[in-house]
Amino acid sequence: MVQRAVLIGINRADSEREKSEDLLEELALLSETAGAVNAGRVLKTVKKIDPAYYLSRGMLEDIKVLILKGAADLVIIDVNLSPAQERNMSEYVGVNVIDRTRLILDIFATRARTAESKYQVELAMLNYILPRLKGSGIMLSRTGAGIGTRGPGETKLETDRRKVRQRITYIKDKLKLAEKTRGLHRATRKKQGLSTATLVGYTNSGKTTMLSALTKRGGNGENKLFATLGTKMAGVYDKDSKRKVIISDTVGFIQNLPLFLVESFKSTLEEAVHSNVLIHVIDPTQKDALRKSEEVIKILDSIGAGEKKTIVVLNKIDLLTSARVRFLQTKLEQLTGNSVIPVSAKTGDNIGMLKEKIFNNV
Template sequence: MEKVFGKTEGLKKSELKRLSNLYRRRVPKERVLTPELAQALAALSQEVGRPLALLLDREGRVVRVGVGDAKDLPIPEGARGERRLSGFRLLHTHLAPGGLSRPDLSVLFLNRLDSLAALEVEAGRPTTLHLALLAPPKTGEDWRILPPRPYFQYLDLNLLAEVEALEEEMARQARVREVLDGSGERAILVGVDLGEGPEAEAGLEELSELTRTAGGVPVKKVLVFRQHLDPRYLVGLGKLEELKSLAYHENASTLIFGLELTPAQAREIERATGLKVLDRTQLILDIFALHAKTPEAQAQVELAQLKYLMPRLVGRGKEMSRLGGGIGTRGPGETKLEVDRRRLLERITHLSRKLSEYAQRREEARRQRKRKGVPLIAIVGYTNAGKTTLLSALAKGGEPGEDKLFATLRPLTRRGFLPGVGEVLFTDTVGFIRRMPEELLTAFRATLEEVREADLLLHVLDASQEGGLERYRVVEELLEGLGVEAPRVLALSKADRAAPYDLLYLRERLGGVAVSALKGTGLKELREALAEALLKAGVRPQAWAQYT
């Protein structure tokens, strides 16, 4: 006897047997139902005194039988995607008059069903049929409800033609979006304003830039105002339904939240929306993984990812299968979760050991530099502030920068020259960002030792972007948290792109030297400021440099 889902408590074995026999029914793939199925379903529903639900595939085969409303029947993951529906249609009975309820329509929409039908039952006989299909994206409606009619008037409706027409429209709109936006993953960005005002808006803009850097396409930005966060759904179940509707009409498959989600919140939001769910920390980790090129950077990023993943192991299901592969023989009674956890801990230990070895080599290189007496200038700043481009302009053999967040992950050291000081070393470091994930700070702590050991810090601040004071404060607070006490010189980068008033405002509030690495303006003044700061810090000039 095949399984009957839902509220089966109290049913007789004979009733369960008759319900299980519904699996043998077939409906022509172009039809909603047949007279025989309608009558059998109505009679059974009246007999057990409960609504019944059938899930059929696109070939008309019954794949699940349930007792209860549409929401009580678990629906397996179908073949749906941005251009397809799930391939399932749901037919259920109503023992009282009334149309399709909001929960019914939510089941249709959240699962992208081909159709959802409710058959009214009166005295054990089928009467009125209510039928709904999804509306095409961009229409402003989530579903299309057909007029209620006696069920036999829907026997000749070509349901398959309706479904194929909808999928063709979905595919057409997806092709148009690919031309406009490329093939990147389309995402809805969700920020939460707990009273921060402009800072929350700036955080949402930054989330958009992070999404683009990771290769995604931010199609909509939604700022949610809340006094308190929902412990289960973060922004509330009602808002999630709105986001699901927005994702459907924008052909988006991903929700990205600007706050860090707890493991339970991520699971509940994913379950409620059927969409992929990411938070800001996970997005930043993905960007770091994308840009990690050297073995040290790759090890640092992987360690941060594993530490982030550890508390999120419970209930990961298929997502953990890649980590559980090739395990081999398991101990008696060892569950898959325990195996995954043990393997992660082993990998974390291995990576921590490797990073300790890298740190020892870096410490030895620092000792050699100190013995030679060459001053070290560490270039720090907010991500994408122009640090790498400025390094290329100041030093010999610097690499060209990229207009991306976190384009540089490894410390890049190059030789340069300062008037009155002589030869110096410039070190480019990983960029900072507000609410820097703790996992990344921990993993990159050895790399950031370069900043702590520097004789001078060159703080690079992008003068062409709004919110310069806030980004300056973020970097200084992170440096303070790392225990960095070296003197600073501030460079207001991208001065050629900055509005004159904004540049003047930053210079009045923070001081600094306005520079444009691409145009070459301000570089002479910056070198002089760096030399003066080094000499004030007690760095002894090389003998030959005193005459340059």
């Protein structure tokens, strides 16, 4: 059954209203990615957070009206709620309320394909669930199979604190093993004289299509948020220098990504840390693309890859005018301090120039 969701954006200060509106638009995309029909949306300015409900009673009454108008059975709010706030809001408005983090986890649960990415999603899910365990093993969970109820954390485990902690330890051990295996692969590549470049960027920026354009392998990416969770790798060969570089594609970033979620994907993101060069792919057609590129830089800093040599790529230039490309190229060069290569992974424009830049920087 398709769920109908009312979306609640939060504005904490008038000066941030434009950013808050952008985040609400992004929440709508996340909601659609999770399979919901957006039945209404509203941006609420919150001057003081209610410790019990996050929003004031008056705002909650407004939301109840929206729920009735849109025949909604779900509310998604664009903040991270405490377990008590989530429970209290759900009881007050009469439908399930989930926050931004739970929505992202739900999408991840449906996207994970490899054993490692499934473990990473489960680890993130368990870290989210743990503080939501009430008393001696009674979980504040919902019944059904809708958005906010998917994922291994709620379907495979008895929700007992001790057992959840045991499962977290087990998964961390499994991921350490995967990390060790990845390290051995990196050592082998190093012995063989192979350099590596890692594609990084905001979710849905075209990294997977870029991997395909550079290597002629891997297929085109999907026009979806978080289409790639695991690491994909393929080689690109330069005939003149007779050198090969391994290009890897990693999970895309997003604004307000919780730290525990970044930590859960640490083993995958390590490819960026150990890479010879990063390829920062920017989609100029995304709203507020420049700020989103700054968000990527922040996350790279947080995982220890902020000082890596970086090639900045302005993707999807086939959708822009020449004047717009030149304007964004200049802006990005000022923002990042790097030269910017305008390309189209879809049409192949300037892919040869990008390959040359990669081989010159590894």
